[in-house]
Amino acid sequence: MAEENVPSKDHWLSIGEIAHRSGVAASALRFYEDQGLIDSRRTAGNQRQYQRSTLRRIAFVQAAQRVGLALAEIREALGSLPEDRTPTRSDWSRLSKGWRTRLDERITELERLRDDLDGCIGCGCLSLQRCNLYNKSDRLAERGPGARILNVGIPGE
Amino acid sequence: MAEENVPSKDHWLSIGEIAHRSGVAASALRFYEDQGLIDSRRTAGNQRQYQRSTLRRIAFVQAAQRVGLALAEIREALGSLPEDRTPTRSDWSRLSKGWRTRLDERITELERLRDDLDGCIGCGCLSLQRCNLYNKSDRLAERGPGARILNVGIPGE
DNA sequence: ACCGCAGTTCAAGTGAGCTTGAGTTCTTGG
């Protein structure tokens, strides 16, 4: 099996194929390209062609979104990855450790909120003076992509 | 100290005071009113006046936002609470249990993501076939190199 | 009376992440 069927060479995918395989709408793919997250070459007739590695890049983007990164941050992260080859273990390790930290923070915050909530279920307070939920006005913005992630469903299929 | 400033009776607050005390911008308060989250009465000169309980309502809104509810959902939740009195323990219990469930779900999701990530840090994979983080929507990628090639002979690369 | 800040309304803008629509061009099967 030393001789595989050498597929990687010049196997380009159309936007429709990429869209179908990745589950990301073609419009989103064009948008991603606009945003510098992925790239493509064009056919003589100006249609986009993608390398297979683009699927991996897109999967990366989706994973990063689930972690809660904004596209701008993802672009930055991608900037530190190789264009065409599979990232090395250390590439990945560096990035994923940052993600891990993000996730830990978000989880910790939500757990704290949950605990406060439990306290409130017990005390039934809703008192402005005493309630943990109320008084922690440390406005930790959970407001960005966080809540939206749940809404970003699969388009139409 | 018994006769500090005679409190509860008809002590109305201006939008500026509410904004200052709650930390919510006046524009946001008007917006909340628009959205039916809070209400106010008006002075002869058409300026808003709020009851003190409005501060509690606003705090409630903020807590609910931290839990991840959208304003529309918060409005609904508020609809089931009394307008003027402090909510009872059972009012609160009912709502907060729903919140608790939401939080639990979100926490669980993030934990799963974190665990997948940990697996990936270990394997350094970023492999479309094997990675838990990636494999969500890649079902169709299984159809390998047999796929049709849209080849418009562009040389090189 | 007058200043100036606080408040009012309504419309439009913001930004993130896309989608939708219009009008045009490419590619492919029959």
Added chain:
DNA sequence: CCAAGAACTCAAGCTCACTTGAACTGCGGT
């Protein structure tokens, strides 16, 4: 060769939770 369908561009629209701006009016102090 032609019709159908896939892709192209560019602009505009959408959701959410607000903010900003313009043009006024109200209110308190001197």
